[in-house]
Amino acid sequence: METLVQLSHGFTVALTPTNLMWCLVGTTLGTAIGVLPGLGPALTIALLLPITYQVAPEASFILFAGIYYGAMYGGSTTSILLNTPGESATIVTALEGNKMARSGRGGAALATSAIGSFVAGTIGTIGVAFLAPVVVGLALKFGPAEYFALMVLSFVMVSAVLGASAVRGLTSLFIGFFLGMIGVDLQTGQPRFTFGVTELLDGISMVVVAVGLFAVGETLYIAGRRYTGHDEIVPLRGSLYMTAQEWSRSWKAWLRGTLIGFPIGSMPAGGAEIPTFLSYAVEKKLSRHKEEFGTTGAIEGVAGPEAANNASAAGVLVPMLTLGLPTSATAAIMLSAFQSYGINPGPMLLQTQPALVWGLIASLFIANVLLVLLNLPLIGLWIRLINIPAPQLYAGILVFATIGTYGISQSPVDLILLYVLGGMGFLMRRFDFPTAPVIIGMILGPMAETQFRRAMTISNGDWSVFYTHPIALTLLVIAATALIGPSVYGLVKHRHLRGPEHMPGDA
Amino acid sequence: MTTKSDWAAPHPRLATPEAVISVGMLIASGFVLWQTLSIPVSPMYAKVGPTVFPLVTAIGLALLAVLLLVQAFRGGWQHEEEKEISQDWKSLGFVAAGLLCNVSLIRPFGFTAASVIMFVLVTHGFGSRQPLRNAFIGLLLALTAYFGFAKLLGVNIGGGLIENLLGA
Numbered sequence: 217m218e219t220l221v222q223l224s225h226g227f228t229v230a231l232t233p234t235n236l237m238w239c240l241v242g243t244t245l246g247t248a249i250g251v252l253p254g255l256g257p258a259l260t261i262a263l264l265l266p267i268t269y270q271v272a273p274e275a276s277f278i279l280f281a282g283i284y285y286g287a288m289y290g291g292s293t294t295s296i297l298l299n300t301p302g303e304s305a306t307i308v309t310a311l312e313g314n315k316m317a318r319s320g321r322g323g324a325a326l327a328t329s330a331i332g333s334f335v336a337g338t339i340g341t342i343g344v345a346f347l348a349p350v351v352v353g354l355a356l357k358f359g360p361a362e363y364f365a366l367m368v369l370s371f372v373m374v375s376a377v378l379g380a381s382a383v384r385g386l387t388s389l390f391i392g393f394f395l396g397m398i399g400v401d402l403q404t405g406q407p408r409f410t411f412g413v414t415e416l417l418d419g420i421s422m423v424v425v426a427v428g429l430f431a432v433g434e435t436l437y438i439a440g441r442r443y444t445g446h447d448e449i450v451p452l453r454g455s456l457y458m459t460a461q462e463w464s465r466s467w468k469a470w471l472r473g474t475l476i477g478f479p480i481g482s483m484p485a486g487g488a489e490i491p492t493f494l495s496y497a498v499e500k501k502l503s504r505h506k507e508e509f510g511t512t513g514a515i516e517g518v519a520g521p522e523a524a525n526n527a528s529a530a531g532v533l534v535p536m537l538t539l540g541l542p543t544s545a546t547a548a549i550m551l552s553a554f555q556s557y558g559i560n561p562g563p564m565l566l567q568t569q570p571a572l573v574w575g576l577i578a579s580l581f582i583a584n585v586l587l588v589l590l591n592l593p594l595i596g597l598w599i600r601l602i603n604i605p606a607p608q609l610y611a612g613i614l615v616f617a618t619i620g621t622y623g624i625s626q627s628p629v630d631l632i633l634l635y636v637l638g639g640m641g642f643l644m645r646r647f648d649f650p651t652a653p654v655i656i657g658m659i660l661g662p663m664a665e666t667q668f669r670r671a672m673t674i675s676n677g678d679w680s681v682f683y684t685h686p687i688a689l690t691l692l693v694i695a696a697t698a699l700i701g702p703s704v705y706g707l708v709k710h711r712h713l714r715g716p717e718h719m720p721g722d723a
Numbered sequence: 724m725t726t727k728s729d730w731a732a733p734h735p736r737l738a739t740p741e742a743v744i745s746v747g748m749l750i751a752s753g754f755v756l757w758q759t760l761s762i763p764v765s766p767m768y769a770k771v772g773p774t775v776f777p778l779v780t781a782i783g784l785a786l787l788a789v790l791l792l793v794q795a796f797r798g799g800w801q802h803e804e805e806k807e808i809s810q811d812w813k814s815l816g817f818v819a820a821g822l823l824c825n826v827s828l829i830r831p832f833g834f835t836a837a838s839v840i841m842f843v844l845v846t847h848g849f850g851s852r853q854p855l856r857n858a859f860i861g862l863l864l865a866l867t868a869y870f871g872f873a874k875l876l877g878v879n880i881g882g883g884l885i886e887n888l889l890g891a
Contacts, residue, residue, distance in 0.1 A: 266876040381800065387748070387787045393780045394755060401773040408773060409758050432822070439818045439848055440810045607849035608857070611821075611842045612864050618825060618838060619868045623878035631826045638822075647744060647801055665776045672771045 223345055226574030230582055235278050238271075239579050242279040243586045246286020251294050251598045254434050254613060257287035258545040258655065262426035263620035265549070268556045273572050278579040280550050285337060285580065288526050289587045292329040293598055296322060296518070297450050305488035305528075308496045308521040315513030317450040327456050328466045328515055329522040330591045335467075336474040336523035337584040340530025343478050344537070345577050348566065351538040355563035360671035361681040363539075365691035366484060367664040370541055372695045373485030375653040382702070384649045391640075392657020395420055402662075403669060415629040422552045424621050425658055426545070428634045429651045431617040433641015435610045440642070449602055456592055458515075466519040469499050473523030481531025484541050488528050495524035530580070537573055538563060541660070545652040548659040738799025745792035752784035817848025833883005838865035 229235060249255040261280050268276050288305075295306040296313035309329060316325040358366070375385035398409045399419030410416040458466065476498065477491040499520040500509050508514035535541040540561030542548035554561045559569060566573050591598070621634045644651055675681040683689045759777035794800055821844030828837040842861025843854050851857055862885075869886065872878040 264876070266872070266878045270875075270877050383787055383790045383794065384800070386783070387791065390780055390783045390787060393776070394784070397777055397780065404773045406762055406764075406773045408762055408777060409755070411758075435845070436815060436818060439814045439845075440812075441808045442811045442814045442850060605851070607846035607851035608860055610849060611845035611857070611861065614821070614825075614841060614845055615838045615861070615864055616868055618829070618841070619834065619872050619878070619880060622829060622834065623872055623876075623880045626881055628826055628830060631829065635822050635826065643744065646805060647741065648805070661776070668776075669771045677771075 219346055219349060222570060222574045223578060225570065226576075226578030227581075229274055229571050229575030230278065230578040235275060235575070235579065236582070238275045238279045239282050239582050240586060242282020243286040243583050243590060246283035247290040247293075247587065247590055247598060248286075248601060249283070250287035250290020250292075251601045252290075252604065252609065253294060253298070253300055253602075254431075254438065254610060256430060256546075257284050258426055258549055258652075259430040260287070261546060261549050261553075262423045262430075263616060265423055265553060265556065266620075266623065268553050273554075273557045273559065273569070274575045276553060277550070277572060277576045280553065281576055281580055282583045282586075284529065284546055284550075285526075285583045286587055286590075288337075288529055289330060289333055289591045290598065292333070292522055292525075293326060293591070293595070294602060296325045296329065297452065297599065298448075298602060299450075305492055305525045307489070308492040309518055309525070311496070312509065312513045312515075312517030314450065315511065316515065316518065317452070317513070319512040321513065321515075322450060322452045323456045324458050324462050324515060325513065325518050326452070326595060327458050327592060328462065328519045330588055331458075332466065332470040332473065332519045332523040333526040334584050334588045335470045336477060336525075336527040337530055337587075338581060339471075339474045340478050340481075340527040341577060341580040341584070343482070343527075344530055344533050344580075347482060347534050348538050348573070348577075351534060352563045352566050355539055358563070358687070359685070360667045360674060361685050361688040362691070364664055364667040364671055365682065365688040365695070366539065366541065367660055367667065369691045369695040369698075370484045370535075370543060370660065371657070371664070372699045373483075374543055374656055375650070377698050377702075378485065378490060379650045379653075380648060382699070384647075385653055388644070388649050388651065388653040389657040392654040393661040395425055395654070396658040396661040397665075403666070413629065415625065415627055420633060420658075421621070421624055421630065422549060422655070422658065423624060424630055424634050425637055426549055426655055427617045427621055428637025429641035429644070429654060430545075431613050432635060432638025433645055433651070435614055436638060436642040437645040438606065438610060440646075449599075452595070452599060456595065462515050465503075465505070465515050469495075469516040469519035470523040472498060472502075473520040473525075474527040476520075477524035477527030477529075478531045481528030482534035483531075483543075484535045484539065485543060488525055488532075488544065491524040491528045492521040495520040533580075536561070537565060537576075540565070540663070542656055545655040548655045551659055736798055738795050738801070741795035741799035741801060742792060745788050745795050748788035748791065749785060752781050752788055755784060756781035814848045814850070818845050821845040821848065829883075833886050834880050835862070835865045835869055835885040836883055838868075839885075 230239065245260065246257065249257065249260045260283055267279070291306045292309050292313070294300060295310035296317050299310050299314035313325045313329065316322060371389055375389040376382035379385035398416055400407050400417055407417055473495040476495045480491045481488070496517055499516040500506065503509065503514055503516050505514055509517055532544050532547050535543055536547045536551060540551065542551045551561055617634065618631065621630050624630060641651060671681050681688070682692060755777065759774055759781055762774050762777065764772045764774055821841040824844060825837050825841040828840060839858055839861040843857050846857040847854065869880065872880065
């Protein structure tokens with residue numbers, strides 16, 4: 217009941233004309249950047265971070281949340297019509313969705329993905345509203361040692377377990393740690409890794425890193441592979457209305473996708489791809505139309521993963537709002553917006569900023585309604601966006617990247633850093649290093665360091681706090697198991713079966 | 724996942740680009756270590772001072788670099804598909820030139836003028852052959868960005884040639 221009362225307060229915040237306007241701007245912008253290849257929610261929110269100096273926290277978080285949800289809707293449009301997944305979480309949507317578009321059922325694919333996103337997003341947001349107070353209740357018992365252990369677990373899951381390679385994921389994470397440590401150490405006032413450059417004393421701005429990796433790195437990557445053939449846009453055929461049979465094949469898939477996506481997203485591990493792959497596998501197994509998978513395109517294969525994707529995106533907000541723990545690049549950047557307001561994200565957030573948190577959750581319900589309206593009747597508008605030619609699109613991205621970073625300090629040092637990081641982003645794309653752990657490491661690394669030092673100060677330098685506190689110990693043991701478990705398993709298996717076939721590129 | 728192929732490599736062959744990256748990382752981690760050791764530590768903070776996490780990071784990076792180097796000697800990890808794509812260096816060169824022009828011209832000429840030059844070079848790199856049309860699009864876009872950020876986000880990026888001409 218308490219939750220419902222709080223939520224109705226939230227709606228009074230979210231339904232003010234100004235905040236509704238921010239929600240509409242956010243969802244529209246989010247859909248647009250989701251549709252455009254090369255732009256994502258993390259990059260867009262990073263570029264818009266200066267808005268935190270202009271408007272109230274409620275307004276900017278409603279805007280950011282609209283962008284976050286909108287990008288999910290827009291991303292599926294591109295996956296279905298272009299077969300170029302804008303982000304890893306929509307790879308699965310492209311599998312069946314593009315097949316459906318090619319066999320003349322693009323309209324139904326777009327409809328099931330938009331309505332499925334609405335269903336999953338709404339259920340997921342209800343989940344956030346009811347789960348957040350519960351997690352806060354648990355988190356209030358956490359001391360610095362428990363927090364540190366939780367962060368270690370989160371590091372391991374985000375970088376080593378959920379990616380293609382543990383070594384490369386951890387490498388990205390450690391690069392993020394390094395970038396996050398540049399600047400003055402807040403506890404001792406000691407400058408670290410500033411190389412005598414005054415501009416670095418304040419640390420490297422999160423915006424510069426995000427824009428460098430995502431915008432400049434991506435542009436260089438695409439420029440380098442210009443002759444690899446062009447993606448063909450499948451013209452939209454078929455009405456946007458689903459037949460009775462398509463409805464009955466979709467709704468169960470939506471609910472199953474939501475059930476898979478939300479719990480995984482709300483764990484302090486994150487990862488939007490795993491639930492979409494799981495949902496795809498489940499739908500393929502349960503479907504009575506297996507022959508359509510991979511041939512003409514099965515509607516369940518779009519409905520389930522799309523729902524799973526949106527539900528897990530909602531779930532990511534649980535650790536972010538209750539523990540201050542970001543598990544995706546976008547969440548990490550939103551967290552830095554909290555910091556720019558001087559708001560401490562963590563278990564106290566629900567008590568100290570109820571208007572902000574509940575207004576944000578309420579606005580997510582509104583955003584979902586707006587997004588269905590924006591994405592189904594107005595789909596023709598978004599399709600036109602896909603037609604923006606690559607040269608002007610990427611050159612334009614670089615112009616916005618410049619103003620977003622140079623505008624912070626008006627120092628060419630930031631631009632040089634931006635391009636150096638862009639070069640790094642290019643290499644990371646080309647050699648398959650994940651970029652999200654860099655951003656997460658950069659934000660979460662210094663937070664973990666603070667908790668670690670706080671724990672050690674409280675215990676008077678006694679290391680035993682990390683293994684005598686049961687919660688901390690459990691979390692650390694899980695982290696260690698997740699980290700070394702697969703290698704040990706591989707070693708044992710290898711002893712039994714000598715020499716499985718070597719797959720270069722699989723390492 | 725990594726594990727299966729980590730332990731069996733029937734045809735080990737060195738993957739040069741991956742090896743270069745690994746060695747580069749090893750050097751970088753040494754550099755991080757050197758910089759960490761040069762952070763002065765006050766005896767007041769003997770427990771967990773400002774160098775503990777940098778030290779962990781440096782050692783972590785070095786370890787990971789060694790693991791990557793081992794993988795590089797076992798044939799590398801780059802996707803086959805990615806290897807087959809020949810890099811279009813000319814295209815990349817034009818984009819890089821655009822970025823360089825932007826960095827060096829933004830101070831003397833201002834944001835808008837530098838952006839137009841960058842826009843033309845980058846679109847050329849991406850294969851567009853209409854420099855005048857692109858210059859015009861670039862100008863419109865840069866002005867939109869300039870006024871959008873100045874007015875809506877309150878980011879003051881400073882005037883330049885074109886901005887002053889427009890009396891901004």
